[in-house]
Every structure is written in structure tokens, then in C-alpha cells.
Amino acid sequence: MTERPLRADARRNRERVLAAAQEAFAAEGISVPLDEIARRAGVGAGTVYRHFPTKEALFEAAMVDRVERMTSRARAALNADDAGAAFFDFLQRMIAGGGVKRDLVDALGPQRANAYEGPARELQTVIGELLFRAQEAGAVRTDIGLNDLMTILKGFFVAVHIDKADSGLQERAFAVITDGLRPR
Amino acid sequence: MTERPLRADARRNRERVLAAAQEAFAAEGISVPLDEIARRAGVGAGTVYRHFPTKEALFEAAMVDRVERMTSRARAALNADDAGAAFFDFLQRMIAGGGVKRDLVDALGPQRANAYEGPARELQTVIGELLFRAQEAGAVRTDIGLNDLMTILKGFFVAVHIDKADSGLQERAFAVITDGLRPR
Amino acid sequence: MTERPLRADARRNRERVLAAAQEAFAAEGISVPLDEIARRAGVGAGTVYRHFPTKEALFEAAMVDRVERMTSRARAALNADDAGAAFFDFLQRMIAGGGVKRDLVDALGPQRANAYEGPARELQTVIGELLFRAQEAGAVRTDIGLNDLMTILKGFFVAVHIDKADSGLQERAFAVITDGLRPR
């Protein structure tokens, strides 16, 4: 009762599928055939469907995982002393981690942008808190809101990915946004 | 064989196809079925293939055309007196003109980002000139280059589309970028 | 303009598909894979879809054809002098023609019974007229309506098919229904 040995394989498969999905989605976006993901995970297509009812659900699960990692980072930043620095540091880390791949372009697409209400909203809430504190600390202009920030960030992430921007370019583009976000 | 009286019809067809493709791609992105484009153009699918060897080629041709129109606008801006105003006005018009449609999101996608080298480079050259003049006029910071600007712009365009941003959001996000581009 | 030679092949294909579908549906019901129908018709699956947007539509088209043939027979019976004989003759002919196959079982299924409103309703209307006249002529009991008749007929057709009833059995079972339909 305490240990369920059968689940071990299943859990491993689930994780293999999720990992394969994250990799595949990251590389090619949501258009990767599900069979391809199954193949990469070394399982049959049916196994993927056992764990995720639809391809969409698999995509969401893959992204939820990614989003939750971002949320953790954001939450960690809430503990910093300097609210302004914490805010900008968090942004920089999202980028620096190489976290922006093809999948985010699809995940942030119009139909999906608000679909993962739970985790995505949670992330936004934490980012919103970071923003609010940074604004209160006088480090960020006060004429923009969370939505504005998210749009700007999405755009930046996507662009960085599209251009496979080297770190120099990333830094300079980031500097523009950073400076644009500061109070004039 | 020596005379080609049908050429006029063919050219008209080519243009009709291109126009239909632009409209369809703009509205629905590259995923529009080619048959749908043919239907909108009032020609058969075979005719589309007579003028464009693949759907990809048609997409590229459609985008080239769009890019060339942007280039025309940019060139017009080169004639303005105030280089700074001309630069920012041009940017604003790209957005304001409703120029950011679904097709651009696909066109700027990773696989395709550099596919339209000729016309896109021409556009970049003109934008580069606008940028250079604006920098010389002291209206734009000098620590960024054309590549940086293009990355920022692409991201902004895509994000605006992803979020179906209303004009208020567009303005605020644009203001961040604008201010970020100005000298500190 | 008067003749359209291209349509000749298409029409032939459409008819081949329809014929193959009728044969296949008659033999195995709606569950026949569409690919099987395409194979029997000697065309690709895509060709089937060119002519019929969904499998359901193909099934309907196949049945409409069958239903319309029945309607023709029913209409012919309307011209007979003896309304009672005409009514019972028509019923007998529906059976005698070997017209009751597996497809009807599906076509008369709950979801579909009223789906082909046009042709099926037309058939019912004509049968209703035959019934009404037979009732007026005193050849059929008056305490049943068209719906009752249709249910009885469906059941009879299906049963005859299920049991691959020989003509003797068909006649005897039909006699029961016939006598049951007459005024007591």
C-alpha cells in the first residue's frame, strides 16, 4: 500500500514522454507529430494518450512544467532586498537560462495565452508582485501595468529566439527594454 | 511561340494569386490551404503552381511584396526634415497601419527568419539609414545597432499580434521601447 | 461551354465511388472503412472526399439514392386503381427487390432516422398517401398512423435481412403483417 511498484514504470514512462515532449516542442513547436514524440520517448502512441488525453493536454503539461520552473524563480526573487534589482534580475534570468524556445511561441499564441489559467496566472501574479514592488521602489515607470509588461516580455523572448540572438545582442536589446521600463 | 499573347492574362493571374495569398496569409497565416487561396484568386490550384513552385515559394513571394511596401514607406521617411521624428513615425506607422498580421508571425518564425534576404535586407538598409540619421540627430541612443533594433521590432510586432493588443496596450508597450531607444 | 469534358471523368469517379459505397454499405453497414470504399472504387481516399465531404455524407448520398428509387416505386403505385392492392403491392415490392440490406439497419438508426429530411420525408409522404388511400378504401385498419406503419416496416425489413429469410418465410411473415394491417 505504501509503495506501488507498478506505478514505477508508468511514472517513468510519463516522465519520459513529458521530457520527450518538452524537447520536441521546444525544438519544433506544437506542430511536432505526436507519433514523433512517442518515438522519441521510446513508447507507443497509445502510451502517450494514456498519460495525456489529447495532444493539447500534453503540450499544456509540458508548458506547465516550464512555467512552474519560472514561477519558482520569480518567487525566489520576491525575497530580495532591492525590489528593483530583483525585478530586473528575474527578467534577465528568464532569458539567460536559455528558456525561450519554439514552444513558448506557440504557448503564448492567441488561443493559448490564457488557457493555462492556473500556472500561468500564478506566474503572472508573482511577476506582478515583482513589478509592483519595483514600481513602489521607484525602479520602474508607473504608467504601465502587468499586461503591458507581459506583452513586452513575450515579444522580447520570441524575438531573441527567432534571431538566435547571441548574448551581446540579447544584452543590448534587453538594455533598451530595461531603460524603457525605468522611470523617465 | 514568337509572340506570347497570353502573357497579359498570365501576369494578371499571377497578381491575383499574389493578392489573394497576401490577404489569406495575413488573415490566417501560412496554414491557409492553398486551395483556399486559389479559390479566392478565382483560379485553379494548378495555376497557382504554374506561377509559384511550392506553397512556401508563394508565401515568400507574398511576404516579399509586403516587405517591399514597407521599404517604400521607409524610403519616404528618409525625406523628412526631422530625422528623429521620421524614425519614430516610421515605426509607429508599421504598427498603426495594421501591418502586423498573422503572416508576419509565421514569416518571422525560426526557419524562415532569413529567407527573404534580398528584399528584407533592402528594408533593413533603409531602416538602418533612418536609424543612423536619428542617432546622428541625437534622437536615438548610439549603443545599439541595426540588428538590435530589428530584433526588438520583430519581437514587438509578434507580441502585439499574439496578444491581439488593443491600441492602448500597443501605445504603452511602444512607449517603453521608444523611451528605451532614446538616449538616456 | 456546352460540354465539359473534364467533368466526364469526375462524374464517372463520383458514380464509381457512389456505387462502391452502396455495395459496401449494403454488405457491411456504415462501419466499412472509407479506405475500403475508395479501394473498391479504384480511387484514392482523397477522391472520395472531393465528392463527399464526410463519410457520413457519403453514406447519406448512398442512401438517398436508394430511398429515391423506393420513392419512385411508391409514386408509381399512387396511379393504381385499387388503393388497397397498390398499398400492399408496394410493400411487397420493397421486399421482393432484395432492397433490404445491412445499410438500411444503419440508415434507420436512431440518429439518422430523420436525418435525410428531404428524400426520406418525401418517401414517407408518398407512403403516407398510399396508406391513407388504402384506409379510405377500407383495405387497411384505421387505428394506425404513418409512424406506426413505418416502424412495423422497418422492423420487418431488418428482420428479413437478419434472417436472410427465404421467400417462403418472407411471404409468411409478410402475411402476418398484412393481415394485421387489414381491418379486423
Next chain:
Amino acid sequence: MTERPLRADARRNRERVLAAAQEAFAAEGISVPLDEIARRAGVGAGTVYRHFPTKEALFEAAMVDRVERMTSRARAALNADDAGAAFFDFLQRMIAGGGVKRDLVDALGPQRANAYEGPARELQTVIGELLFRAQEAGAVRTDIGLNDLMTILKGFFVAVHIDKADSGLQERAFAVITDGLRPR
């Protein structure tokens, strides 16, 4: 090996599966996924397969059970005084008991009509006895045999199901058959 203490559990499982199968097949026909039946029975899919080698075998077993219940009712009717009333009452009860469900439509389908020979033949034998006695009592016409009756009944059952016939329609259709079965 000598003692089989688990047999009791196994038997209970077999019965639970059978009961779940009957319920599921009755409601949705043979197309119910086997997993769904396993779920309703509270067992794993593998357990279903331990007791029934294929889904088809499970379906047959479920129907055999249903048929045997009908046989019991028929046998009970043999004890009645009035042979004619017993015959018609039995028929009515098959219908009235809500006995005609989706599963029968599938069970009576062309491929399966004769699959349950043993129990079905037994039922037929008893019904045949009911019929014979009713004929002897002068309550049923003598120019039809058991096969004819069975065909008529199957058709009626299926039709009633196809049309989701309300009780009024059932009664009227049944009256037609009843009257058709009586001596002229």
C-alpha cells in the same frame, strides 16, 4: 494447486464483469469499450480477459445470460391455463419489461444472429411450445411456424429500439402483429 481458495473471488469477479457487461451493452451496444466495462465492474481489463477470451466472447456470454432469463419467463408461461393468453402475455412481457435494448440490435445483427445457438435454441424451443399450444387452442393462426414467428419478433424488437418507440407506438405496432398472428 490442489486447493483453489481464490476461486470464490474469481467467480465473483466473473459475475461482476458479466453484470457490468450486460448493463453497458444494454445501454450502448457492443461498441462500449472493454475498458469501460472493466471500470464499471471495478476490475482491471486483464481480469476481463482472464474470464472471457475476447470481447466478442464477453458479448456472447452477456447475451446468453439475457436469453436465459427470457427462457425462464417463457417456461413460466407454459404453466398458464389459457395457452393463447400465455403466448401473447409472454410476448408483451418481453417488450414491456424493457427487454429490448441496444445490445439486442447488435446481437441480432447479421454476423451474430446464430452465434448463441445453445441458449437461443432453448429459448426458441420453449417459445415454440408456447406457440404450438396457442395454435392448438385456436388462438394463433396455423399457417406459420416458429421460424416465422421468430423473424417477426426480432424485427419488432429491433424496430422498437430503432425508433425509440413510445409506449403508444409500441402498443399499436404490437396490435398489428398480434392481430396478424390470430387466425383470420
Next chain:
DNA sequence: GATGAATGAGCATTCATTCAT
């Protein structure tokens, strides 16, 4: 014996591309 995870063939449908007319 039981479990339920895994399999993989099968199905309806779409669409880029080819080709007979």
C-alpha cells in the same frame, strides 16, 4: 490470479502536389 500499463493497428480527415484533359 489480478492489475493496469503498453502496444500498435486502424480510422476519418486534410492538404501539398501532380497530371490528364
Next chain:
DNA sequence: AATGAATGAATGCTCATTCAT
């Protein structure tokens, strides 16, 4: 040159059946 009919590979998803635990 144009047409649009035909093709057939590809895709998401289901489900009977098998098998490792």
C-alpha cells in the same frame, strides 16, 4: 496556359489485446 480532379502520405485519436509486475 489553365483547370480542377486525383493522389496518398500524414495526423490525431481509439481501443482490443498482451504482458510485465
